[in-house]
Amino acid sequence: MKNIKIAPSILSANFAKMGEEVRSLEQNGADIVHCDVMDGVFVNNITFGIKMVEDIRKVTKLPLDCHLMIVHPEKYVERFAKAGADIITVHYEACQENLKEVLELIQSTGVKCGAVINPDTPVEKIKDVIPLCDMVLVMSVFPGFGGQKFIPSALDKLREIRAIIDGLDKEIDLEIDGGVTSENVAEIKAAGANVIVAGSAVFKAQDRAEIIKALKA
Ligand code: DX5
Ligand code: ZN
Numbered sequence: 001m002k003n004i005k006i007a008p009s010i011l012s013a014n015f016a017k018m019g020e021e022v023r024s025l026e027q028n029g030a031d032i033v034h035c036d037v038m039d040g041v042f043v044n045n046i047t048f049g050i051k052m053v054e055d056i057r058k059v060t061k062l063p064l065d066c067h068l069m070i071v072h073p074e075k076y077v078e079r080f081a082k083a084g085a086d087i088i089t090v091h092y093e094a095c096q097e098n099l100k101e102v103l104e105l106i107q108s109t110g111v112k113c114g115a116v117i118n119p120d121t122p123v124e125k126i127k128d129v130i131p132l133c134d135m136v137l138v139m140s141v142f143p144g145f146g147g148q149k150f151i152p153s154a155l156d157k158l159r160e161i162r163a164i165i166d167g168l169d170k171e172i173d174l175e176i177d178g179g180v181t182s183e184n185v186a187e188i189k190a191a192g193a194n195v196i197v198a199g200s201a202v203f204k205a206q207d208r209a210e211i212i213k214a215l216k217a
Contacts, residue, residue: 002194006212007032007065007175009199010056011047012146018052019059021203028208029216032065034177034197035085036143039070042094043144050079057084065135065195067116067177069143070094074102081109089114089137089175092125100129107132114175118142119151123160131168135195136161140188141178146199150179155191162192182214 008030013021022033035053040046053064063086070076073090080088088106092115095102099115106113114135115126119142130136138161140154158174165172175195176188185196196215205211 004189004216005031005173005195006202006215007034007195007197008202008208008212009034009036009146009177009197011036012199012203015048018056022056022060022062024208025202026060026062029212030062030202032063032195033060034199035064035066036199037066037068037070037080038144042071042091043069045144050076050083053080053085054083063087065089065175067137067197068094074098074105077102077106078109081106081111085111087112087114087135089116089135091116091118091143092121093118099126100132103129103132114173116177117157119154123157123164127164130161130164130172131170133172135173135175136165137175137177138193139177140180143178148179150181150184154178155187158188158191158193165192180215182211185215 008025038045038047066080066085066088068090090102103113112134116137118139138154138157140150141148173195174193176193177197180198181201
């Protein structure tokens with residue numbers, strides 16, 4: 001089985017104490033910090049942008065996984081890269097026929113790139129760009145908010161993408177995002193995901209070390 005990495009989403013953190021929150025993730029065994037960037041246009045919510053990533057970069061050594069839920073991500077890719085992102089993922093729904101170009105732009109900045117699909121977008125739409133990606137992200141909720149319920153059809157997509165990735169001669173991570181809990185994580189991993197985003201599950205837990213360990217086990 002693949003090496004499982006846990007990527008807590010700071011969408012569920014206390015934004016007024018972000019430095020402490022990120023340090024606590026690192027101390028409690030997180031592997032990646034998942035940064036949900038929302039613009040109020042691509043999704044119906046607004047979070048934070050480049051400056052937050054820049055400031056988080058200063059308080060942790062963990063890789064920063066920047067999930068851009070914004071229109072025209074190509075306009076901001078270079079600045080997120082400069083701010084310290086380790087990986088930038090962009091939505092098929094935001095880039096459409098320019099997805100390949102945007103992924104190449106991300107790579108040209110020296111940062112890893114990933115493609116994301118919403119629950120109602122078929123794998124088919126990103127099939128051609130998977131070999132280009134360092135990561136593929138399957139949304140198991142409609143993006144915008146933490147604390148939503150996992151949409152089970154994401155499991156079929158994970159299996160479909162895992163089969164594609166396993167047929168390629170490249171290390172590509174397969175990430176799941178939305179509604180992950182300690183109850184459903186086993187089937188998610190069995191379906192082929194190796195990077196597990198968890199927002200409310202981690203931040204609502206009494207003991208962050210324990211939940212991160214449980215999600216990983
Ligand atoms: C949803 C975000 C997710 C979200 C996950 O738009 O992309 O990363 O924070 O939160 P949970 O784990 O609570 O579903
Ligand atoms: Zn996310």
